[in-house]
Amino acid sequence: MDVRFLGHACFELSDGDTTVLIDPFLTGNPKAAISADDAAATTILLTHGHGDHIGDTVSIAKRTGAPVVAIVEIAGELGEEGLDVRDPNLGGTVKFEWGSVKLVPAWHTSTTPKGTVNTPAGLVISFGDTVVYHLGDTCVFSDMALVGKHTPIDIALMCIGGHYTMDRVDAVDAAELIGAKTVIPCHYNTFPPIETDEEAFKSDVESATQSNVVVLEPGQSHSA
Ligand code: NI
Ligand code: MN
Secondary structure: OEEEEEEOOEEEEEOOOOEEEEOOOOOOOOOOOOOHHHOOOOEEEOOOOOHHHHOOHHHHHHHHOOOEEOOHHHHHHHHHOOOOEEOOOOOOEEEEOOEEEEEEEOOOOOEOOOOOEOOOEEEEEEEOOEEEEEOOOOOOOOOHHHHOOOOOOOEEEEEOEOOOOOEHHHHHHHHHHHOOOEEEEEOOOOOHHHOOOHHHHHHHHHHHOOOEEOOOOOOOEEEO
């Protein structure tokens, strides 16, 4: 399975047959690796409703027919737009032929561009034999230690940019709590308020924890 970073908090998980697209903010994203018209998706997953996450969900879902998994309030809004939605809440798991996704807490706020207020989430994605935890937008919190208790995390996709989320220093604590084999940073350097030093994050995590940090430029992939 390949994890391809598409810029900001957008990732594509793919094994060649199935493509899981997460937080497809491409139009208007200065770091987008592809255009929304070129995005592939078998399933679309959303952490929360902010514009830099919901992004191009409607156009990509309409073009591809991919079902969208989002917390119930966002799923309600997207369902009214005619999309095929799955509407779990925190703690809920949605199963697909390729695996499953579970919503876990994230400490943040969220309102969609259309005004639907919703609770943000992290996503625990089991894709084949690989478990990927997309933290969404969040500060660090101690319950992150519970996320991998029953499903040890292979890859954590972790915000590090600060200002709207935890910064790279708090994210080292998050990496320690989560204990993933691999950490891939995201949600940094897209806009001036979230500029950070990703190489300092990498060396701090690798000195403090057992995790390896893989820094991906937009468009680059990591093979799991
Ligand atoms: Ni947000
Ligand atoms: Mn965000």
